Every structure is written in C-alpha cells, then in structure tokens.
Amino acid sequence: MTSLTFLGAAGTVTGSKFLVERGGHRILVDCGLFQGDARWRRRNWDPFPVNPASLSAVVLTHAHLDHCGYLPSLVREGFHGPVICTPGTAEVAAIVLRDAAHLQVEDALHAREGGYSRHDPPLPLFDAAAAERAIGLFRPSVGRLELPGDTTVTLYRAGHILGSAFAVLDQDGRRLLVSGDLGRQEHPLLLPPELPPAVETILVESTYGDRRHQPLDHARLARLISATAARGGVVLMPAFAIDRTAVLLHELTGLAHDRLIPRLPV
Template identity: 85%
Template sequence: MTSLTFLGAAGTVTGSKFLIERDRQRILVDCGLFQGDARWRRRNWDPFPVDPASVSAVVLTHAHLDHCGYLPGLVRQGFTGPVICTPGTAEVASIVLRDAAHLQVEDAQHARAEGYSRHDPPLPLFDTADAERAIRLFAPSAGRVEVPGGATVDLHRAGHILGSAFAVLEFDSSRLLVSGDLGRQEHPLLLPPELPPAVDTILVEATYGDRRHQPLDHARLARLIRATTARGGVVLMPAFAIDRTAVLLHELTGLARDGLIPRLPVYVNSPCWQR
C-alpha cells in the first residue's frame, strides 16, 4: 500500500514537502522552507514528522527555496540518503543553499545583537556546514534512477527555471507524477515543459490554476523607462531573483537593441555576487 502525506504547500504555497511511503520505503519529493508570515516560518522549527534517517531519498523538482531550502535542516536531523535532481538543479541549488545558510547565521547574529529573540542565544535553523553536507548528497541524473528500496524516479523538463523537472515515481506497476512548479510554453530563455507520460496518479501545483498569465507589455515597460530616464530618474525594478531577473535582463537587452529605450547602465543587486 502506498500513502502520500502533505508536509507543506498545503494551506500556503511554500514549504513544499510530499512524503511517499510504501512498505518500509520513504521518499520525500521536494524539501522546501516555509516562507512569508511568521505563523508559517515558525513551522520550519517543528520536528520533522518522521525520523529523517528513515527517508530513503529526496527528489528535488527545482532549486527555488520553497522547494529545496529545508534540505540542510533535514540533513542536520539525520538524513543521509541521495538527493536526486537534474544536473541544472544541483548547480543552482548549491548556490541557493549556501546563500540561505549564510542568511540563517546572519539573522541569528543580528537577533543576538539586537536582543529581540525569545531564545538565548538565538540559533540558526541550519548553518553553512549543514548546507555543505546537503550539497554533497546531490545525485544529479538525466534519466531514470533507482531509489534505495526499489522504486524508480524519472525526471522530465518542467520549463519553470533552469534545471526544473517534474518527477515520475514508479512503484512496481503504479506510477505517480509530481509536477513541482510548471513553466509556461512561451518562456523566452527555457524550453517548454515536456509532455507527461501515462501515469496512474498526478499531484499537480495549483498556485495559478484559477487565472491566465498576461503577456508582458513590452511597449508599456519601454514607455515607463523612457519617461523616468528623460527626467533624470533611476528605474528601480524589484525582481524574483532566480529566473525572473534573467528574463528581465533579456527583455531590457532586447528593448535597448531595438532602440525602444536608451542604452543605460544596468546594476543587478545580488547577495551572492556581493560576497
């Protein structure tokens, strides 16, 4: 008998963790941090519902923090199995986890200095050593992988960010598809999601399931940039760092190439680059 337990991304869009259990085998698909309101962030400190050492493997669909950011915490609590992901996810997630660990330690130090934590001393959820141990568990794969215990995992292109995939898990003759986050057909830098194979059960994201994405209004963006620079202003553009910044830079390059905006210096603020 196979069971599926939602350990995150239920009631909120963050903290994606899906525990699949069959006989004595446990596979965790995604291992994300809860983000947003304090009531969700506090859940990162809850004990993991099962012994992390009993988890056979973790499958990462992609490298966004809400899908991979709890991995160092899981390792800190005893997980030692393989982390199955695409080569692209392994590269991007390594950057993300190191940065997350740095911020965890920095936040704890700031809380200690300012005295606003209820804990004495305030501690990080995980540190750089935990992140490095997690990264060493990465098992990048471009094809079907056998998981300790007998199941197999096959990763297919999802078109969400670099390296993103949806996972097809097979237990004997039963096949489960976990979508992760899916990309759009018209992404300017990535190939579109692959067509899924035949499966028995699908677990699909639904963050944008009730709406249609509007296409980028190139003319409006160019008009706003021209109007701001004409009066000597600076255009400050907040962007969701992974993928969105690359798409925005691609768009700005195209607008400048086509003469729709003046050629201007573009500065990208990133904590990874600052260090």
C-alpha cells in the same frame, strides 16, 4: 500499498514536502522551507513528522528555496540518503543553500545585536557547514533511476527555472507525477515543459491556479522606462534572483537593441 502525505505546501504555497511510502520505504519529493508570515516560518523549527533517517531518498524538482531549503535541517536531523535531482538543479541549489545559510547566520547575529529575538542566544536554522553536508548528498541524474522499494523515478523538463523538472515515480507500473513548479510554453530562455507520460495520479502545483498569466506588455514597459529616464529618474524593478532577473535583463537588452529605450546602466 502506496500512501502520499502532504508535509508542506498545504494551506500555504511554500514548504513543499511530499512523503511517498510503500513497503516500508519512504521517499520525500521536495524538501522546502516555509516562507512568508511568522506562523509559517515557525514551522521550519518543528520536529520533522517522521524520522529523517528512515527516508530512503529525497527527490528535488528544482532549486527554489521553498522546494529545497529544508535539506540542511533534514540532514542535521539524521537524513543520509541520496538527493536525486537534475544536473542543473544540483548546481543552482548549491548556490541557493550556501546563500540561505549565510543569510540565516546573518539574521541571527542581527537579532542578537538588536535584542529583538525571544531566544537567547538567537540561532540560525542552519549554517554553512550544514548546507555543505546537504550539498554533498546531491546525486545529479538523467533518465530513469532505481530507488529503494521497487520504485523508479524519472525527471522530465519542467521549464520553470534552470534545471527544473517534474518527477514521475513508478511502482509496479502505477505512476505518480509530482509537478513541482511548471514553466510557461513561451519562456524566452528555457525550453518548454516536456509532455508527461500516461500516469494514474497527478500532484500538481496550484500557486497561480486561479488566474491566467498576462503576456508581457513590451510597449508599456518601454514607455515607463523611457519616461522615467527622461525625467532623470531611477526604475526599481524587484525580481526573484533566479530566472526572473535573467528574463528582465534579456528583455531590457532587447528593448535597448531595438532602440525602444535609451541605453542605461543596469
């Protein structure tokens, strides 16, 4: 008998962790940090609900911090199995975890210097050494892979960010699909998501499930940039470093090439 337990991304959209148990074997799909309000961030410090050493493997769908950022803490608490992911996710997640470790240490230092932490001394959730131990467990995979507990996992292209995938776990012919975050069909830089195989159960993200994505209004973006540049102003565009910034740079390059905006320093 197989059981599925939500250890994150329930009641909030971050901290994705899904525990699949069968025949005494435990597989964790995604291992993300809780982000956002303090009440959620504090959960990153809670003891993990099961013994991390009892996990046979972790499967990562992609490299965003809310899907991979708890890995260093999991390793520190005793996990030592393989972390299954695509080659692209292995490369991007290594960058993400090293950057997150740097920020954790920096934030703890600022809290100590500013005296605004309740802890003495304030500590990072994890440091660079913990991040490197987690990265050392990455096992980039393509195709069908055997896992403990008579389970196989296959990663299919999800089109969300570089290397992103949705995972299909097969146990005695019964299949569970975990979507991770899914991309759009018309992404300008990535291939669209692959068609999934037939499955019995689908666990699908719903972060934007209550709305429709609006198409990018190229003409409006060009008008706003051109009008601001004509006034001698600065256009500030907040964007996720992974994927969104690349898409914006691609768009700006195209607008400048088509002479819809002036050539500007970016």
